[in-house]
Amino acid sequence: MISHLPLYPLLVPLLAGIFTLMFKRLGINTQRWFSVGFLLLLLFVNLVAFNSTFHTSATVYALGGWEPPYGITLVLDKLSALMVLLTSLLALGAFSYALFERMDTKSLHFHPLFWLQLFGINGAFLTGDLFNLFVFFEILLIASYSLILHGNKEERVKAGLHYVILNLVGSVLFLLGIGTLYGVLGTLNIEDLALKISSLPNSDVGLVAAAGLLLLVVFGLKAAMFPLSFWLVHTYSSISAPVVALFAILTKVGIYAILRVHGTLFGADAGELSYYYIPWVLNLGLLSLIISTLGVMAAHSLKNKIGYLVLVSISMLLILLGINTQEAISAVIYYTIHSTLIAGGFFLFADLLARKNILPHIRLVGGLFFAYALAIAGLPPFAGFFAKVMLLDAAIQNSQQAMIFTLVLTSTLLILITLARTGSSLFYEQKFEHEGVATVLHRRSLLSIFFLLFLSVLLVVFAHPIMEFLSQTAVEIIHLKEMTE
Amino acid sequence: MELLLALIIATLTGTGIFLALRARTYPVVLGLTLLSYAANLFLFAMGRLSINQPPIYNEQITHYTDPLPQALVLTAIVISFSMSAFVIILSLKAKAQLGNDHVDGKEQIKEEPKL
Numbered sequence: 196m197i198s199h200l201p202l203y204p205l206l207v208p209l210l211a212g213i214f215t216l217m218f219k220r221l222g223i224n225t226q227r228w229f230s231v232g233f234l235l236l237l238l239f240v241n242l243v244a245f246n247s248t249f250h251t252s253a254t255v256y257a258l259g260g261w262e263p264p265y266g267i268t269l270v271l272d273k274l275s276a277l278m279v280l281l282t283s284l285l286a287l288g289a290f291s292y293a294l295f296e297r298m299d300t301k302s303l304h305f306h307p308l309f310w311l312q313l314f315g316i317n318g319a320f321l322t323g324d325l326f327n328l329f330v331f332f333e334i335l336l337i338a339s340y341s342l343i344l345h346g347n348k349e350e351r352v353k354a355g356l357h358y359v360i361l362n363l364v365g366s367v368l369f370l371l372g373i374g375t376l377y378g379v380l381g382t383l384n385i386e387d388l389a390l391k392i393s394s395l396p397n398s399d400v401g402l403v404a405a406a407g408l409l410l411l412v413v414f415g416l417k418a419a420m421f422p423l424s425f426w427l428v429h430t431y432s433s434i435s436a437p438v439v440a441l442f443a444i445l446t447k448v449g450i451y452a453i454l455r456v457h458g459t460l461f462g463a464d465a466g467e468l469s470y471y472y473i474p475w476v477l478n479l480g481l482l483s484l485i486i487s488t489l490g491v492m493a494a495h496s497l498k499n500k501i502g503y504l505v506l507v508s509i510s511m512l513l514i515l516l517g518i519n520t521q522e523a524i525s526a527v528i529y530y531t532i533h534s535t536l537i538a539g540g541f542f543l544f545a546d547l548l549a550r551k552n553i554l555p556h557i558r559l560v561g562g563l564f565f566a567y568a569l570a571i572a573g574l575p576p577f578a579g580f581f582a583k584v585m586l587l588d589a590a591i592q593n594s595q596q597a598m599i600f601t602l603v604l605t606s607t608l609l610i611l612i613t614l615a616r617t618g619s620s621l622f623y624e625q626k627f628e629h630e631g632v633a634t635v636l637h638r639r640s641l642l643s644i645f646f647l648l649f650l651s652v653l654l655v656v657f658a659h660p661i662m663e664f665l666s667q668t669a670v671e672i673i674h675l676k677e678m679t680e
Numbered sequence: 681m682e683l684l685l686a687l688i689i690a691t692l693t694g695t696g697i698f699l700a701l702r703a704r705t706y707p708v709v710l711g712l713t714l715l716s717y718a719a720n721l722f723l724f725a726m727g728r729l730s731i732n733q734p735p736i737y738n739e740q741i742t743h744y745t746d747p748l749p750q751a752l753v754l755t756a757i758v759i760s761f762s763m764s765a766f767v768i769i770l771s772l773k774a775k776a777q778l779g780n781d782h783v784d785g786k787e788q789i790k791e792e793p794k795l
Contacts, residue, residue: 326752333759340766344773352774353785356705359767360783363712364700366763370719370756377749378726 200247201256201271203240204279204317207233212310219304226306227294233310234287241280248276249664252671255323263323264387270323273668274528278320278451281532282444284650285539286313292543292643293437301346301435308345312338312441319448325376325383328452329369332417336362339445346435354430361426365416372409379403385459393464400467407461411453411472418449419509420476421483428490428502436546440539446505447531450512454527458672470519477517477595481602483510488606492613497545500617501538504571507606508534511586514599518589524669525662526585533578533651537570540647547644548621551636560636561622563644568614570651573607578654583607685725692718705771705781712767716760724753 211233215226247254253272257263290309292298299305315335322328340362343355377383379399380391395403412423419427427446431439453476461468487506494500508530515527544567547553553560566577573579583603590599654661692714699711727749735747771781778785 326755330755330759333763337763337766340770344770349777349785352770352777356770356774356783356785359770360700360708360712363763363767364715366760367712367715367719370716370723373752374719374723374726374749377723377752378728383748 199256200244201254201269201321204237204244204321205269205314207237207240208310208314208317211237212307212314215306215310216304223300227299230290230306230309234283234290237313238283238287241276241283244271245276245280247271248273264382264384267327268323268384269321271321273664273671274455275320277528277532277668278447279317281535282313282316282320285444285535285647286441288536288539288543288643288647289437289440291646292440292640295637295640295643296436298346298435298437302344304341305345308338308341309441312342316444316448320451323385325373325385325388325456328456329366329373332369333366335445335448336366339442342438343430343434345438348433350433354433357426358430361416365413368409369413372406372413375402375406375409379406385456389459389462389465392460392468393466395466395468404468404471407457407468407472408475410456411475414449414452414456415479416449417452418446418513419506420513421479421486424483424487424506424509427506428494428499431502431505431542432496432498436543439542443505443535443539443542446509447535450509450516450527450531453516454524454672462673473517473519476513480510480513480517481598483513484602484606488609491610497548497617497621498542500613501541501545504541504610505538507610508538511582511603514603515586515589518586518593518599520589520592521666521669521673522585523589524672525665526582526589528665528668529578529585529654529662530582533570533582533654536647536651537567537579540644541567541571543647544644547636547640551634553636556636556638557622559641563641563648564618564622566648568618570648572611572614574611576652576655578651578658581655581658681729685721685729689718689721689725692721703782705774705783708783709764709767709771713764716764720753720756720760723756724749
């Protein structure tokens, strides 16, 4: 049983997707019970998987017993287990909101698609093979294409069209990158690729470098890195709330892929190609930060603002990836957890504000907005503050420290001012986006939003053990190769 | 043969990119399809070109063609085929709901986009 542990986070969502589709005829309530049951099971499985990584190093699971480098592997290590666990926690928040607000009945197949989305995300986190990563990307993409249309509004069709076309081009580039790597190196297993790159003859360096940068474009598109980020705000602000809350993890899949694929392939042992992609990531991250901060200030609606705030958090993560020290890597993971949860919760919150009459609960809702604004701007007592401290701390030794300090601190200040302005116009002048008589807010819907915020508070309360774990994780990522040899 | 295949891939990619940059959904879908053909051929060629050789490794056989890219291409073809089907349906839906087949959903930009 336990030896198949890396497989369970994939099997549970896949089976759940199949079952919810199969038993659709029994009615929406049966589907809901199925989904709740499977979600709790998934959470349990992920906790067990996460727990198992505390004392062991990476578990490499050969699918079908085909040993690497010939077969496809799943890798369960501290980072992938943590990301999978984070996905299931976020899914719990998004899913409970969909249930509380009865949003899962607005199109035919919400439940199966939701599960296939989780299947794709978990697979992308767990796989140890580059082509398999492509396949899981496609699974999560095709589920997300359909989920974008959930709720069926004109705006969503338009946003969906852009998103689908962009990602199809991304998939083509991904295939070209994979093809080039396979043509030169003759393998697709990520660790094996790293091994081959460390003994690469000089004549092939250019080809492999080009393939690596092609992959960076693909992952940058997923993560919404600066020149590839224009789709995000429009898409995210027009799709339905539980879906967009779950999508908060999708951009992080891109960040994870850069960390995992580029960090392993072009790590310290890669000779001439060692960390050659870092300047790109750092400079594009800084550029992203400028553009997205301006976007936050310019955006009119709260949903657009949150879209740009997601871009801000992505830029921070890119900058941290670009600093590329052990502290920076552990800060990447810490900030990923925080920003995913907060962005997901904030999207749900914006949806409530846009659709419901909140006047009977205005103090509660106003307080919640205040907490979320502090959390997303990165002020104490929330985890974003610690992440920023870690960022600045890690940036001190970097050659671009002046630039990083100026941009990060200015951006935080500007975001804070903008959010204060948004809060005052929302709650003092009460300029809400809904028109006419909206239904009164039901308090249980706030539960999911509180839940996601509470998780971020837990990140602060248990900051010390979490940071210890994360620095072990960072060591594991940086020294992956030494351990496998 | 290598030159011929390279030319084919280059032509497919070139026309694919050109069409994908058009403003109507039909040429864009066509462009995406051509791009995925190019990617599939490219992936196939990465196993090196060889004719009349078995796609399997055996102790007695010294010359064999690499079977892995063929398996990869098969997967990629299935995926790109389904994605093409999806994007066709989506653009038909967009045409039906938005009333035109412009990728931005409107004939021309007359006013500031509503925020």
